[in-house]
Ligand SMILES: [Zn+2]
């Protein structure tokens with residue numbers, strides 16, 4: 001497939017060549033937009049739903065006809081036909097088996113298993129486990145199955161409700177974030193110390209905390225510096241008591 005100007009033919013959607021499948025020209029467009037892969041065109045048409053199956057450029061309805069290789073036989077050989085049929089039957093059988101297995105698991109195993117698990121959970125002694133063989137009779141199995149269906153529906157319903165509630169709460173949290181600026185329990189502001197004089201009148205300028213005092217002893221009056229004494233006790237030197 002060679003274009004008139006010697007350019008290699010390419011798909012007008014994915015710009016790929018023959019390696020992406022056979023290039024078809026399903027409408028009247030020519031030039032660089034002449035060719036398209038069938039897969040690309042199918043995807044394009046599936047996405048542009050509502051639009052008619054016509055080319056949006058030349059408005060020609062897309063037409064596809066099966067194209068056979070040049071060396072294809074005129075009639076399908078019996079072996080090919082048989083192989084194709086066998087493949088189809090195998091595929092359908094596999095699908096049917098898979099569907100049956102899934103249905104069996106959901107409709108039979110899950111309810112009966114749930115019912116038996118519930119029965120084992122509420123068992124009073126280990127000996128009564130052996131009485132469970134009574135439950136293998138037809139009517140008992142049917143009863144267990146119905147009980148199991150009910151239990152399974154309740155369990156699955158609870159699970160769905162919890163997950164829905166969780167989703168709702170997460171969405172609520174995202175839409176209404178909690179106020180993060182003010183702390184919920186601010187630390188209490190300490191009340192200011194009120195200093196009063198001897199008559200009970202509050203002082204405007206409270207006295208500085210004293211770290212010295214004058215001590216009257218028998219041998220005279222001593223000036224005691226508590227700060228220096230503390231420093232001396234810590235080993236920093238200094239005189240604790242000054243004459
Ligand atoms: Zn393509």
Ligand SMILES: [Zn+2]
Nearest residue numbers: 027029055058
């Ligand atoms: Zn066209």
